Amino acid sequence: MSLDALARRAGLSKGTVVAIEQAKANPSVGVLCRLAFAFSLSVTDLLGQTSEENHRRNDRTDQTSNALVNPRKGARRN
Structure with a gap:
């Protein structure tokens, strides 16, 4: 589907579709x-x-929400 066709079907401007893309x-x-x-x-x-x-x-986020993680070593600091 072209950007023009998508914009028409979605009721959006082509500029909006391009900006999102x-x-x-x-x-x-x-x-x-x-x-x-x-x-x-x-x-x-x-x-x-x-x-x-x-x-x-969400489960992973809850488990690490109170800890800082060193992205290079994967070590946690509390």
Whole structure:
């Protein structure tokens, strides 16, 4: 699908679609919904994240939220 066609189907300007594609803009939830609809996808599918992946990520965040991690050595400091 061309950028013009996507913009038309989503009801967005081509400039908005291009800015999102080039990571120069962060889409609102409303824009994500429009894009998902244009692709006949759910927002979750559009973002490529399953709920299971989201839960695993949240579990890891909770486990390390109070610790500092040295990215080079992986050592934790409290």
